[in-house]
Every structure is written in structure tokens, then in C-alpha cells.
Amino acid sequence: MPKRPLESLGVIVREKRGHRKLRETAKEIEIGPATLMRVESGRIPDVETFGKICRWLKKDPAEFLGFDVGLRKVASTEQPISTIAAHFKADQTPKPETVKALAQMVLIAMSTQPGLSEPES
Numbered sequence: 001m002p003k004r005p006l007e008s009l010g011v012i013v014r015e016k017r018g019h020r021k022l023r024e025t026a027k028e029i030e031i032g033p034a035t036l037m038r039v040e041s042g043r044i045p046d047v048e049t050f051g052k053i054c055r056w057l058k059k060d061p062a063e064f065l066g067f068d069v070g071l072r073k074v075a076s077t078e079q080p081i082s083t084i085a086a087h088f089k090a091d092q093t094p095k096p097e098t099v100k101a102l103a104q105m106v107l108i109a110m111s112t113q114p115g116l117s118e119p120e121s
Contacts, residue, residue: 006044006064006096013053014040029056044096047103065103 004012013036017025026036029052039045045053054061 004063006100007042009045009050009053009064010040010042012057012059016057029053044094044099047099050099061103062107065100065107 017036017040022036023033026033029036031049031052035045035049039049039053044050050061050064054064
């Protein structure tokens with residue numbers, strides 16, 4: 001799987017959106033238009049938004065987080081991401097290195113849990 005810098009997320013989102021309206025695309029992703037505009041301009045989203053965008057792009061978050069998908073197993077991206085997102089509410093602008101390190105730690109920890117399966121690609 002190719003690894004992409006987390007900072008490239010906005011460019012990829014903007015390319016997929018193409019000429020479609022910002023509000024229409026934001027509604028499809030299930031985020032606010034202002035959030036979509038910030039992501040497209042290069043801001044790193046919170047974990048919950050990152051998960052929604054990755055699902056919309058049909059990309060594994062590992063592509064942006066810089067680690068091997070084979071090292072982890074995740075049951076559902078919805079419940080863990082929303083749970084983890086609560087911990088990011090205090091810092092609305094985390095450093096990309098912090099986001100990457102925390103996401104990697106969580107996914108590796110989850111891979112040790114029995115009965116969890118790989119996410120759909």
C-alpha cells in the first residue's frame with residue numbers, strides 16, 4: 001500500500017470533489033462545509049472527521065498514518081474513532097506528529113484484541 005503524507009489529505013479530497021459544490025460534498029461525507037473547506041486548505045482534521053473522510057475516499061487511514069496495515073486489526077472504524085475523538089476535543093489543532101503517533105498506538109493496541117477483523121477496503 002502506498003504511503004501518503006497526512007498533509008496530502010486536503011489535496012486528495014479536493015481532487016475527488018472536483019467541480020461539485022462544497023456543501024453537497026460535505027453533506028455526503030457527513031461533516032460541515034467549513035470543516036471540509038479547512039481540510040481542503042491543508043488543516044489536519046480531528047480523528048472523527050479523518051475517519052469519515054477516509055471512508056468517503058475509500059482509503060485506509062494507514063495510508064496517511066505511515067504504518068503497515070498488516071500490523072493491525074480493527075473491527076469497526078465508527079465506534080473506535082468516535083471514542084478516540086473525544087480525547088482530541090481539548091486540543092483543536094494537534095500537531096500532525098501527535099495525531100500520527102496516537103493513531104498508530106491505538107491501532108496497534110487494538111490489533112492485540114481477540115476477535116477483531118480487518119476493515120473493509
